[in-house]
Each structure stands twice: as structure tokens, then as C-alpha cells.
Amino acid sequence: MKEKTIVKTTSERALDAAEALFAKQGIRATSLREITELGGINIAAINYHFRSKEALVRAVYERSFHALNDERLRLLDEAERAASGEPLTIEAILYAFFEPMVRAWKENPNFILIVGRLQHEPDPELSAFIQNLYADLIRRFLAAAARALPGYPEADLFFWVHFLFGGVVYTLLASQDIPHYHQGRNLLETPDDFLKRLIRFGAAALRDQQGTGVRPRQLR
Amino acid sequence: MKEKTIVKTTSERALDAAEALFAKQGIRATSLREITELGGINIAAINYHFRSKEALVRAVYERSFHALNDERLRLLDEAERAASGEPLTIEAILYAFFEPMVRAWKENPNFILIVGRLQHEPDPELSAFIQNLYADLIRRFLAAAARALPGYPEADLFFWVHFLFGGVVYTLLASQDIPHYHQGRNLLETPDDFLKRLIRFGAAALRDQQGTGVRPRQLR
DNA sequence: GTCTATAACCTGATAGAC
């Protein structure tokens, strides 16, 4: 039997290096050789542990994805227990969805950035892989949201929460660029603030649209 | 002197092919050889007309960018003339910003998708190139928005409009995937509807946050 | 499990003929 050691294993070092480089540069822009260099690994070892670059990408994704989503579901369960059968507020639902995401980003920005980058990778197998990972989560959150905002068509509910998710990952990916577009306070510098404001922002927008799903009112 | 011909020039065919492939696959995932194949061009001709792949990317971007932003500014001017000195509504500002974008996407999805893809390309020179293109536009729209929502800190105003922009391009890039996550009506199938709802969504969210910039209220 | 060496291939760019 091996003892647990403080030193990381080769495959952990590979995952760490890949995660950092994928987040910073994107997946296609990162070669296995850069990963081996950063991680102090041999290129053949990557193939031994992961079989291919694509499998390494999935391994990086899965390593952090499950913990993130379990935490989201845990917060949702907790909120539902506290509400003892009553519908949740949309704020509570947005909190359960985004709090783990913002916290994960605060603790280690790399994984959340990869989520954003991977989402638009044009590989259909990779897309299907990701879509499957989200299926349960979406079902649970959509059911809760439908109770929070009765009368709001589920498809629209999904659309706008997905939209908010997109705004978040886009913004996090652009966090380096924001100061170049506008100097001054950047909410991402205070993640807890950002989360609070995000929930207000999303809740106000979703509430305002409640009931307008089928026939949106005129613009003016 | 050459006559104007209906047949497209080589460099136009190159731009068309590059635009289509960049939009579908991303920039790094598209090789010059794929572009030459799709456009029926020779690889040396690309280098003759554009010098390098990076220059071709910029040429694709600039070909459509100016028309889009000129239209945004034209709509803003028009709205300001109609308001004759009074502050605009935030709805009118969002309309001027997003209407040309949604319409451009409706007419030819490719360019808008490239805007989204290029934004997160890790090349710092490319980022600077894009940031410069946006400088004037941001100044004009931010000034109008600051009058529409007095008391709202400009940095936060920028942050949240940028957030909405991110939500839009993220959603457009994901338009193929949305049906896999949730079957049912997808707002992108009715772009005019999407635009109206987007403006409502953004206006409600921005108005709700007005005045909360410095000290966001408690969550519950 | 980890290494060296190498295969097989694709990339952007260019020289030089036409």
C-alpha cells in the first residue's frame, strides 16, 4: 500500500497545469507540451494517464464540476427545507445557483473560466458530454423556479437563467479587459458584492417579465 | 480601370469563407487551408492580400464592425433628437445598442458570433485592437445612460451593460445548444421578440439597482 | 509509471514561375 503523500501525483500535476493553461489561453491554444513543461511531467506520461488530449480536457472538467454542482443542489435542498413546502423566492434560487460559482471562482478562478471556454468549443461530442452533466441540475432548478414564479413559461425561465449564467461567465472571462474599457470600480474585485448585486439584478429582471411570456408588452 | 463586377473578388471570397468558418469553429480551430478550400482560393493568395492569418482575422472583424457601430450611434442620435434635450429612457438606450446587434445577427449570424469568440481570444494585441474600436461607442452610450439613471455610479452602469452584452453574445453562441438543455420555445427563434424582451429584462434590472451602487441592500 | 526517440501529420508562411 502506498502512503498518502503531500507531494502531488503525476496525474494531479498534469490536471493542475492543464487547468491553469486552459483557463488562461483556451483549450486549443494550449499544447500538451506546454502542460508537461509547466507541470514538470513527461509527454508520454500524459498519454499513459489520460489516453488523449480530449480525455484530459474532460478529466479537468469533471474534477471540479461535480463538487460545484453538488454544492448548488445542497444549497437548494437547504433552502427548500427552510421553506417547509412553500415556494422559494427567486432570490433564494439564484443564490443557490450562483453562490457556489462565485465562491469557486474566488477560490480558484481557473475552473470557472474553463466552464466558459468549453461551452462554445465546436466539438459536438464535447458539447454532448457537457449537456449530460447538466441535465439533473437543470431539472431541479427549473422546477423550483417554476414554483417561485408561477405563470412564467418554463422555456422562458430556462432561457433567461441561462442568459444570466452566460452574462456571468462572459464577465468573468473578460475580467482582465474590463478596466481597459472603463476605469473605476469593477464589481469583480469584491466578489461578495458582485454576488449580491447579481441576485438583485436577476431577480428584478425575472420578476418584471413574469406573465409577459406569451405576449410581451409593447416597448413604449 | 476595372469595371465593377458581380463576381466577388478573391479577397472578398476569402473574407466570406473566413467569417463563416471562424464563426462556426472559432479562430484557432480554423486553418487557412480550410478557408482556401471553402472559398476556392489559393493559400498564397491569402498571404498576398492579407499578409498573415492574424491580419485576416482583423480584416474580417473590421469589415462588419464599423457598419454595426455606426448604426448604433445613428439610433442614439435619433433618440436624442427626438427627446430634444431631455434624458433618454434606459429602454431607448438599450434599444439603440442592441437593435443593430440583433438585426445583424438575424441577417447574418456569423459576424456577431465572431464578436463573441474574439472577445476572449488570449492574444493581448488583438484585445487591444478590439478595445480601441469600442472606445468612442462606450463614451457616448455611457454618457446617455448616466443621464437616464442619475445617481447610478458610471462604473456600475458600465459593468451591468457589459454584463447584458455578455449575456447576449453568450446566448447567441449557445443558440444551437439551448434546445438540448430544454426543449420548448427558444426566444432566439423570434429575434424581434427576443429584442423586446431583452430590453425589458435589462431595463428592469438596471432600474432596480439604481441608487444601490455604493451600498447594496441586504439580500433578504 | 516514466522515460527517449520517433512517427505521421498539420500548421502558417514564402520563394519563384507565370
Next chain:
DNA sequence: GTCTATCAGGTTATAGAC
């Protein structure tokens, strides 16, 4: 302006020694 042919260098993946 457009072609063919080619260069120099990068890519992933793997065979085989240790």
C-alpha cells in the same frame, strides 16, 4: 494577382527501453 512547391516548425500519439 495567382499559381506550385516547399520550408521550418509545431502538433498529438505511440513504440519500446528501463
